[in-house]
Amino acid sequence: MKGKIIIISAPSGTGKSTIINALLDRGEIDMKFSISATNRQPRGEEVHGVNYYFLSDDEFRSAIAQDAFVEYEEVYPGRFYGTLKSEVERITAEGHNVILDIDVKGGVNVKKLYGEDALSIFIQPPGLEVLRQRLTSRATDSAEAIEQRLAKAEYELSFAPEFDRVVVNDSLDRAVAEVDTVIKNFLSVCVEEC
Ligand SMILES: Nc1nc2c(ncn2[C@@H]2O[C@H](COP(=O)(O)OP(=O)(O)O)[C@@H](O)[C@H]2O)c(=O)[nH]1
Numbered sequence: 001m002k003g004k005i006i007i008i009s010a011p012s013g014t015g016k017s018t019i020i021n022a023l024l025d026r027g028e029i030d031m032k033f034s035i036s037a038t039n040r041q042p043r044g045e046e047v048h049g050v051n052y053y054f055l056s057d058d059e060f061r062s063a064i065a066q067d068a069f070v071e072y073e074e075v076y077p078g079r080f081y082g083t084l085k086s087e088v089e090r091i092t093a094e095g096h097n098v099i100l101d102i103d104v105k106g107g108v109n110v111k112k113l114y115g116e117d118a119l120s121i122f123i124q125p126p127g128l129e130v131l132r133q134r135l136t137s138r139a140t141d142s143a144e145a146i147e148q149r150l151a152k153a154e155y156e157l158s159f160a161p162e163f164d165r166v167v168v169n170d171s172l173d174r175a176v177a178e179v180d181t182v183i184k185n186f187l188s189v190c191v192e193e194c
């Protein structure tokens with residue numbers, strides 16, 4: 001059965017995007033990335049309509065008013081991120097499964113909304129010091145933004161038990177292999193039972 005929702009959540013810098021991109025590059029699992037909307041600025045090589053739909057504050061507010069979101073969160077003060085209904089509907093209408101990179105609260109909410117049609121995976125960093133190193137070496141955020149993300153990480157880690165599965169991103173290859181297996185198992189069970 002198509003049109004399943006795969007949720008990937010983790011504290012910033014854990015490796016969500018890296019793991020999702022590795023799986024999409026392999027191309028073995030029939031799933032498409034749901035491009036979220038955000039009012040944060042693009043960073044590094046990010047492209048509008050590829051990584052995110054980058055909206056102004058006003059555009060984001062009017063999307064909320066038009067009920068355009070499956071869910072949205074103020075992930076950092078003044079910084080909003082949301083899953084667009086139009087993205088999920090487009091991908092499922094094309095007959096694909098959807099993969100979401102969303103914050104821990106959004107992950108818990110989407111799982112509640114979709115129930116058995118969704119698989120929620122929490123990616124856990126090996127530790128907070130490793131997280132700091134990853135955010136620093138990614139070199140996409142200011143020192144202030146890195147501190148803001150680390151300050152939130154401990155709180156976000158407390159959400160892990162609310163997810164269907166927890167995968168530690170220690171060695172990248174191992175973590176990608178584990179997430180790959182977890183998703184394939186979920187989708188193959190669905191082929192038989194959903
Ligand atoms: N609730 C929600 N969170 C999102 C969405 N899109 C991205 N996020 C989350 O917003 C947080 C910040 O994302 P970003 O600024 O790209 O930073 P990164 O996590 O360091 O790559 C991450 O936890 C993302 O998973 C969304 O549509 N909804």
Ligand SMILES: Nc1ncnc2c1ncn2[C@@H]1O[C@H](COP(=O)(O)OP(=O)(O)O)[C@@H](O)[C@H]1O
Pocket residue numbers: 010011012013014015016017018019134135137138169170171172173175
């Ligand atoms: N298992 C890993 N070991 C070492 N570095 C990693 C690992 N996974 C990801 N990284 C690196 O950590 C940084 C943060 O990863 P990223 O995918 O951007 O995290 P997120 O999307 O969760 O914020 C990137 O520079 C990435 O290359």
